[in-house]
Amino acid sequence: MNLIISNNSNVPIYEQIKNAIINQIISDELKEDDPLPSIRNLAQDIKISIMTIKKAYDELEEEGYIVTRQGKGSFVASKNTELVREKARKDIEEHILEIIDISAKFNIEKEDILDSFEFLYRSDRK
Secondary structure (H helix, E strand, O other): OOOOOOOOOOOOHHHHHHHHHHHHHHOOOOOOOOEOOOHHHHHHHHOOOHHHHHHHHHHHHHOOOEEEEOOOEEEEOOOOHHHHHHHHHHHHHHHHHHHHHHHHHOOOOHHHHHHHHHHHHHHHOO
8 A cells, every 4th residue: 555644734644644545445546355554564664653543544444434353454345435426525625615715816706717617517528
């Protein structure tokens, strides 16, 4: 498993780990029933606290991305399509907020943004 963690990011390390694993699951780099590294091994590999990895794994399990089997470790859960769609919606919302911030900074009207969206959406589908 390939994880890139930035100490300079405003995003907490456990959340960077969690997001990286979610992205690998959604993109099918990690597939259903693929084993994840043990918390201890991953902590050693990326030189991060065991508690940080545990927090990421706990949240991944809470959100339904992984399952933990007593004595066997953590594995990618079967894909819940609604969960994947919800993640996509959240990603879209984050991009929309970026667009709103940029448009406010340069005084670009909402209608101009919507016109651009409509044009690009239609032209990209052909």
